[in-house]
Amino acid sequence: MSLMITDECINCDVCEPECPNGAISQGEEIYVIDPNLCTECVGHFDEPQCQQVCPVDCIPLDPGHEESREQLYAKYERIMAVEE
Structure with missing residues (x-):
């Protein structure tokens, strides 16, 4: 599955630079993840880096993008x- 950012996001800006695929960008209100670019860091790291740094x-x-x-x-x- 790809990942998703929920509306609990506080726009702290720490996840975007951690994404090796450039899948995270600022949306209208909160950061968003492009499911076409998210690999859960497979190929780069053992664990998704955005999840590791997210303070909340x-x-x-993302159950809508099972892989x-x-x-x-x-x-x-x-x-x-x-x-x-």
């Missing part, structure tokens, strides 16, 4: 191929 624990799994670890890794490979 407002970044759960296996293999699918997340395939997405990571596609993202890295585009960046090259």
Whole structure:
């Protein structure tokens, strides 16, 4: 699954620079995660970095975007191929 940011977000700005895929950006009111770019840090780190730094624990799994670890890794490979 990709991750999502809930409305409990306090706009503290710590998650955005931690995302290795650039999936996090400022939305209209709170930060948002692009599910097309979120790999839960698969391919980069053992754990999602945004969840590690979030002071209010407002970044759960997004039930609307279920993906296996293999699918997340395939997405990571596609993202890295585009960046090259």
